[in-house]
Amino acid sequence: MRLPSGVYHETYAQDHAWWQTRFVWIRMVLLGLILFLVIPYFATSSGQLYYLTLANTVGYTILGAMGVQLLIGYTGQVTLGHAAFIAVGGYTSSIAMLQWGIPYPITIVIAALVSGIWSVLFGLPSARVKGFYLIMTTMAAQFVTVDFIITQYVSQIGGRGHYFSLPPGTITFGPIEIANDDLKLYYLMLALVIACTVLVANLLRTRIGRAWIAIRDNDIAAEVLGVNVVRYKLLAFFVAGVLAGIAGAYWVSTLSAISPEHFPFTWSLWLVGVILIGGTGSMYGTVFGSLFMTLVPEILKSIIFTLTPYHPIFSQLIDKFLYVREAAFGLIIVLFLLYEPKGLAYRWAQIKNYVHLWPFSY
């Protein structure tokens, strides 16, 4: 850790602190103020809850992508079936509430555990296979879980028909009903994202995290060094599953409904796209990627909607512009892979370095 001159560490606690300088403290407090007060105030006072919905979608994407980041970015286990574990979380939470009347906060914990165990089950092949073959087994998780088990069997529980709808009064935190209230969902999202980020970031700098990174960089070398590769790989799958379970339980509250359609294979791919654009092997990457992948399509939509009334040609072209939006989004991803293969997190680090060394950078 690079420190400004004149700042010395006198204790181990200081050395291990997350925020080591006053500048970082101020920055984080400002960020906290923006997240907890400014954004909600802005959105509710102007009556534009749309921005909170957007923030909630970003948060849901972060929660989902964090597990993918852990597996791909930190442990090197490529997964293309993460939506399945989110689905397990969502269904566990819904069924626990609907069938057994368990309070929502407890179902989040149950969802996390069930999803974690389910993830370990599909992580088992990672003991034997690597790379492309592991991609196949994680894809199997997607199809076996969502298209087979959930669609054919779990969806039939309780005879509710084609999708589970959670009636008002089901999703509550104590006496407070949170479903269909964007502001409360926003605070729930913040709490979950912050808790998960703190959990994962701390886990990554313990023995466990270092073992994961060692496995990612060279699993044989890691084994030689005494890392129990299978155990740590499975642990990574478990933690990734727990995060997915939390994401799934959160998703249930945003919509008050759940259906197997909400967890398609494309969502698994999307989450991998999130960490590729954000940057693999970085917690910042998860956040930047989620912001980017959620906000850019919305911003492009805004541009199109804004331009439409000003010139007749736009209203005539509006149906064509919809495709332009998709095309522009695809182009941005391609540009990223070409010019920014290390993701937004790397660029963020470069910008920080640049500012740090200014005006005497090399």
Add this chain to the structure above:
Amino acid sequence: MEKRRAFLFVGVLLVALTLAACAAPAAAPAPAAPKAEIVIGSLNDLTGPTSDVGKDYALGIQEAVRWVNEQGGVNGKQIRLILSDYGYKVPEYLTTYKRYRDLDKVIAVLGWGTGESAAIQPTVTADKMPFVTASYSAELADASKTPYNYYAAGDYSTNARAAITVWYEEIWMKDPRLEADRKAGKPRFVAFYAKATPYASAPIKAIKEQAALLGFEVGPDQDVPLTAIDTKSQVLAAKEFKPHLVWHGDTTNAVATALKDAKALGLGADHIVNNWGFDENLAKLAGDAAEGVIGIGVTAFFGDTSVKGMDNVIASAAKHNPNVPKESRLIRTVQGWANTLLLVEGLRRADKAGKLTGEGIKAELDALKDFDVGLGVPPLTFGPTDHRGTSTVRLYQIKGGKIGLLKAVDMRAKYPDLWPKWIGY
């Protein structure tokens, strides 16, 4: 050098994004909308798994709105339509709906799929937002639960009940080729549909109930995803049951695949198809396999000039989308028109009454009695508790590659005691 280029790239990207971000909030006050303008939003699938029918539906909406504007709009007020593709992605459906509500200040929304439209209903009800869906799910017609949802068509469940009833009465009881089977025992029935898709599974409970009522033996459901390109295993599984009748609950592409596989593997059953799976493309895609297939048409098919208003549909299509050949236009265009015209009627009456608000539009739509939207849609009647606009179902059959009317049946007249109980599923 490379570093500089990378910085340049990031710089350009940042500037672009900042500009875009500035443009976003500006959208709220900016649209230099003259006062006499009504904004409506539309959520469509142009790129997702239901885009096989969604693209043509969206064209229909656009052309209908332009036509209404050319005719002088809603009592002189022009309609501004904001149409957006959500690619059948549920999170985007939600965010776009809220964008329409908060930033674009729309007065009503035209929606699409069953699952997402049903899931968004509590929000729609709280927002008092008239919501006209392309999902004709019976669940959305129970106005005691979804008071702001409407559509200009019969609901899926009534349609499915009618289809199986008409097959039973017209084919099973009459067709000489089935005589031996008829004497041997009960007719056997199997449903092919995407279990994970709420649209496809919406009428299943209803059609099985009707099958039981008519004395069918019901076989195991076969799961056919909307994006299926091979259904041989489903057809073979169904074949063991030797069905006389198969219900297809998907959209056109998947239905065509299943029909072709059924013919190739000699399933030997008759087919009835839900409305989003039955259109001009089905005959083209499935060829011979579509021969004799019976399907539901909630409006007249594109180009059927025997019905009121179809000349406007054809003229608008030619005027606004001359690059789309007439031959490739579908009934979906007409369905888009019917839903748009229903909403416009609500807007017109609410505007006349001086209450152009969500509640005002709802009140006017609920008061509609035998309203003729034209285009082959049966007269529509809504009420404060029942949004099943019509009980008349038109069944069509493909003969020689052409779609022709087989029979129209009024399910309320046929089952007057059961009709009130059928609401909501």
